[in-house]
Amino acid sequence: MIRDQIRQIVTQAVASAQSSGNLPSIAFPPVEIERPNQPDHGDYSSNFALLATSAIKKASGRKANPRQLAQSIVDNIPAGQLVGSVELAGPGFINFRLNECWLQQSVLSIIEQGPLFGAIDRGKGQNWQVEYVSANPTGPLHYGGGRNAVLGDALANVLEAAGFNVQREFYVNDSGTQFQLFIESLYVCYIQLCEEQDALPARNLEVPENGYQGAYLHDYAKLVRERVGDRLAHLAPDDAMAALRPIGREIVVSDIEDELASMGVTFDRWFSEQTLYEEGLVDKLLEQLSEKGEVVRRDGAVWFLASNYPGNEKDEVVVRSNGAPTYFASDIAYHYDKFARRNFDRVINVWAVDHQGHIPRMGAVMRALDLDPDRLKILLYNLVKLIRDGQEVKMSKRSGDILTVREVVEEVGPDAVRFMLLTTSPESSIDFDMSLAVQRKSENRVYYVQYGHARICSLLHRAAQNGHRNPEEVPPDAADIVTLLTDPAELTLIRRMLEMEEQIELAVARLSPHNLTYYAEDLTKTFSVFYENCQVLHSDVPRELARARLLLILAARTALSRVLNLMGMSAPEEM
């Protein structure tokens, strides 16, 4: 990474200034390289001299002059290929400007990297898991789950770009009370359907008190009947429901899977909670924890003594007094499986804020299992408020009247959904204006980037028609040709593209990819300015210069489609 290289240059300059006695030999803080806001201040800058001043003051009580310190560092920076100029500025900043020749050649390196452009090696082959969505398998996804899906998916993309081996997992809660209620509700709908279709005597069954009422249950019931006919209607209710469980599970999970796929979200693994019970892992771990005194029986229930751990005020029930385990019991086993068996170096769970209370107890579980709590990260995101025609879209979950991810995707399109749900930092809530998202006009920022990409493709296509042979290929003399790229708009575009690595690094460091949306817009904006200022296929433009600009455009397409793909969006060739 460029930033790392510059950091390295400064660090070495500091070391040589120290060994020649121009800088005191004390322990300095690590060198920070930042990107100045103002272009006048160069491409990169370091405030090291300012930080060093206070370090010296602390160490020796002497007050050093930051500009002087900066000068002695600058004096120790050798000439190189990457950096064109180094200057001392303001109270003691060291500003770096990238070498123009180097910028020009990097156009070719961008093209060469292609769809992997911007990849960095932060992961060093570590195995990470991102677990996201993990909605209850009781029906279609509530639109709020869309944010979870988009966030987790883009984060996984970015982690892969940063050199991590990433596994995407959906945890299927196919064992708890909610799933049981779903099966009971589905059973009732199924029976009603059979009574109707197969002329069976009416039993007047009703969906249980806290059961699921949504219309989708009737669709599911139809699917059940298509598979097994009225066979289950002739069994005793308990037997029928036992038989219904795997069928219902498959129907609802594949419905959710389709729904997510409509947004381009797919998983490597759908992990069944039920299997943790079937193989006895839950019991085994509760037993182990009990032997260690982490789990005790009290008031007829079984408790995990979370309050022994920092941040936890209360203990947690793992087995109710009626003998039924809570979801927390299987969560212990699930995380044991993730860390102790599958050995992920790190796991990121994407949770909505209403689950924030679980965070401290998960930390307690990790410690109780002798696992490093830092291996588990929770990415919390705030809720989504849907606005349509200036009004909040309200809904009642009870009547099953929920707006689903599928409906929102159908209404505004998958790319708009992804972009909109990604622009806001996770901890902020989102006001998602659907009426705005549908508009394919300038008021809608979603299509701006895609439009830019489509223009690029159109331009390359037209170049071929205009007699440029193979505009998508790099000619043998490309290294000479790109030296013609000297227009400020051209160089600015190159600089912007070269931020890709830093944007990926930033998204990984914060565990949030929302910066990508802003970067994508910025990139497109810079391209548009270039496009406005620099003609390519006009007859006035010399042949060689046109070729150079086509290479730049090819690089721009590489960069734009890369960032779109990282966000999980399509990069259309025409619109």
Place this chain on the structure above:
RNA sequence: GCGCCAGUAGCUCAGUGGAUUAGAGCGUCGCCCUGCGGAGGCGAAGGUCGCAGGUUCGAGUCCUGCCUGGCGCGCCA
């Protein structure tokens, strides 16, 4: 009551302790089509960064207190 999060332009939101001017999109008001897709470009207006203190060479960013809003504090998930 306690805990977590948010409060930045008319609206929706960025902002990684830095450089007399705090950014973007939309909206508003002006320009730019005998030029590669105008779903574009240029410019203007618009801010006591919730309030009050503090830390430091330097604070929208860190600390404390307060105000407002959201979420959480079950033998629910």
